[in-house]
Amino acid sequence: MERFFNMCRMHNIDLWGIKRENDICICEAYASDFLKMPPLLRKTGTRANVVKKRGLPFYFPFFKKRIIFFVGVILCLAMLNYATRYVWAVEYVGNLQISDDELSDFLEQEGIHYGIKKEDINCEEKEKKLRAMFQNVTWTSIYFEGTKLYIEVKENEKSEPVEQIITGTDIVADEAGTIISIVTRNGVPRVKAGDIVEKGQILVSGGVPVYDESQSIINYQIYDADADIYIRTPIEYTCSIKSSYPVTHYTNNTVHTGFAQILDHQFDLLFLYDFFQKEPSALYETVTEKKQVVLLDNIYLPIYYGEIDRKEYYIQYLTYTQEEMEQKLLDNLEKFIIGLEEKGVQIVEKNVKIVENRNGMELQSDLLVIKPTGIAVEIVTENTDVEEIKE
């Protein structure tokens, strides 16, 4: 055996891991060198058996038997590589004043949406645009982690006092009526309590005249008119109700199933339920719970899974009685009045008329209310009604 080792050495056949076990020796050699060994084995009268084969070439038969598995693995890796070139999730970080919806609208404007190629997004350019669009954003960063797009912003936390730019405004009546009270803080009042005004009439003027010693107007100082004005004005309220109304009844036919979704294609078993359904045109209320597949926390894939809860229902039309309809209409009127009162409107007079018609019933109400009035309107001409003010 030693002679065999020496001959291997002379023929440049490398051996390693030579280990003696009783009468036999176990050693390792290259497969190509093993093919050179038979003459040496013959000469030295040694026998060699292959105990174990190691190395990639010996795995080819193993690969051959499991070709579909390996093709699947390669396809999976290729698909993963393809899918990770797109954006499949967006997260907003650090926005407190700006809502997620506003940032979503911004991304939509910029053409960034789910499924867009990462290379199509110029992050630096979008950062600049984001800063330009939202003035209170002091710093922004747009970056990817896996297939997720992160929009990170820092907002200006110190709210700077808003500079009030005086443009010069009048207060005009936004409805016709009688002025009940007027308290002017800024500007010149044009009406007094008890005056009847029309819609659009100036109540307080923002142009304050400046008089000289002879009491003649030499100039106007422009202000934003400010006043608390209350007006008595009529309000009409009508409300109608149909005699028949729908009521939803759930049947016991509920379906709870899972689903998978790849891109926009959804796979579920609902079609099987539909196939065995007696009434194909039944109505359903469907609640879907959807989760996205995420690899390694950051690689969001366009694959979703979840559960679908489907409840069958039917609509039954019932009819109100006359008393019920009247009660409903009066309830609605009550809610309307409560809403007005919450806005600081006082109800002075109330005339209610309930009329029955072909479809159901209608409530017509004339209310006389005292409410705050006046809307600010920019001063159009500078020297309006000079003479009037002079008087």
Next chain:
Amino acid sequence: MNKRDVFKQDIQSAGERFADAFSLPKDMVVNATLFHMVGGSELFVENFKGIISYTCHNIVIKGNHVKYCISGDCLLIDHYSNEDMKISGRIKEVKVIREA
């Protein structure tokens, strides 16, 4: 010892003297076997002619006109090539056996 062996020994000692005089590596000049031992567990051998015998407790290596006997336990030839060999195991003794 016959005249031929004496002559060989003289030549060898002359070679050693020559290597000393010119600061040449002795293993190259007199074709001596080179041993490099790491602790008591590894032994690298270069410039040898072959293995004479190999068991778990003894490895006899043929050098130039001498034999070397490495004794120990669990001796294993980690690597064996035309250039060198590496022996590992619990080496107890490396003995030079001079040919008579």
